Amino acid sequence: MSGDFLPFTPVAGYRKRLLIEWKFCVRRLPPIYARPLARLIEELQKLPGVGPKTAQRLALHLLKRPDSEVQALAQALVDAKSQIGYCSICFHLSAEPVCDICRSPSRDAQTICVVADSRDVIALEKTREYKGKYHVLGGLISPMDGIGPEQLSIGQLVHRVNKDKIQEVIIAISPTIEGDTTTLYVGQLLKPFTRVTRIAFGLPMGGDLEYADEVTLARALEGRRELD
């Protein structure tokens, strides 16, 4: 082809691309950060919620701290990663094969609260109101993300309910489409064996009725209950 002999093929937009590349070179030529610092910033940026500016602030802060403190942080990171795994019963994060909650004798062993994520366990624990045990599914059913029931710890939950003669399963999963579907699925599986409930949805405490949106209000109406 005749095009092969040309030094370059003038495709549409090549001038813009050259310009971008040129800009890129100019920006990269003088190194702003020393290499190890650049690497640290790069790594910090991978963390959720950390952008380039925060990463730079954190990195510069770390450099100012005494060696021992930085050493301790590094050690803590490595230790946490190597020592924390999943509880073999409830799949909550745990340093032991069985987590503190599952081992605790003071907890009601006949109630299980089903949540999507370990973060939800922490949120519920902060209330100090729930005295039963947990089961962490590890996500929600979402075919778009390739997550089916097999990818979640649902089988283990059913097994647990059967084996431990559980009296009540409380489902505490967010009211999204995926959350509702997961709730439906878990509910259907467990209904034959035990009592299955779902946490109520409605108004936040201290919230004004007039500021609540229609969907929340409609849901709150659905979940109304007898005045006692």
Add this chain to the structure above:
Amino acid sequence: MYLKTLELRHFRNYTAQGVEFTAPKTILLGDNAQGKSNLLESVELLATLKSHRTSRDRDLVQEDETSGSISATVQRDLATLDLSLILRSGGRRTAIRSGEKLRRQMDFLGALNAVQFSSLDLDLVRGGPGERRTWLDTLLMQLEPVYAHILGQYHQALKQRNALLRQNEAQTAPTDRAQLALWDAQLAALGTRVMRRRSRGLARLAPIAQDWHHAISGHTETLTLHYAPNVPLEDDDPTIIQAAFLDKIQQRAIAELHQHTSLVGPHRDDIEFTINDTPARQYGSQGQQRTLVLALKLAELNLIESVIGEPPLLLLDDVLAELDLNRQNQLLDAIQDRFQTLITTTHLGSFDAQWLDASQILTVKAGQLLSGFTHA
């Protein structure tokens, strides 16, 4: 309601432009591709959070800019509202209502109501069912903002179910039957809500549209709007509809497995227009179809007014010239001074002189607005 001011920043071909609307009717005059429709589009976005021209915010932001904004002050019966919508070429929108950033954009709907009538609407009768669904959905969102949420949920469930059907492509094992049944249930529950609201909305619109149509056609024709849902809707009882929904899914199960997409549900609904008992789609003349669309739009105006309690805005995008004098007069008579109207046109020739005197005329040229006009 009255749109008092509008300010565009890096929106389409506008860099920075403010407008003050001083008369109930504003005529935006200019050649093609100067930015007339862009201005109407910005009002449409404030009213519905959607544009009938694009679904990507990237297209709405001025070229080479990362974000653009639309701000407006709307005079309502009881209060003046400040609205602003920040659009980003690579990110989520921010909706601000009277200085408060809204966590959910659904809360933005209902602050401004508008009926859009563009030359594209003339295809409503002859076009595909998708256009008629979009038309009805847009109307319903303005009447009941919750509908936007319900429809969004339905589409999310539909997307998930389609993803599951596509997965089955590889492994046709019946292991996923249980999972599919789960999404069937979700689809049926949410679809039922969509269908009932569509049916209810259309039932309210139909008699008004019929009256208008009767009047415009010179009392010779009778228009009927008929909701043609994909799933039979004989009873208004949600449990019966859901059962029918699941039944139909059962019937089409094999086809769905082969086509890897959901074939049952309100995403396949249609709305049928008939004039004197003959389908307008096949038999309606060009003129009849125009009368029909005009009647629909006037009915929309009336319905929104009766539900909201305030007259909505009317956006006429290049459509007046497409109507003959008789229909133009019908439309202008119906609007009078009650509905604030923004009109785009390339020339003033077809306007009534009395009308022009009462209107604010702005000339649009390359993304800039100039007050008044010069006689060519």
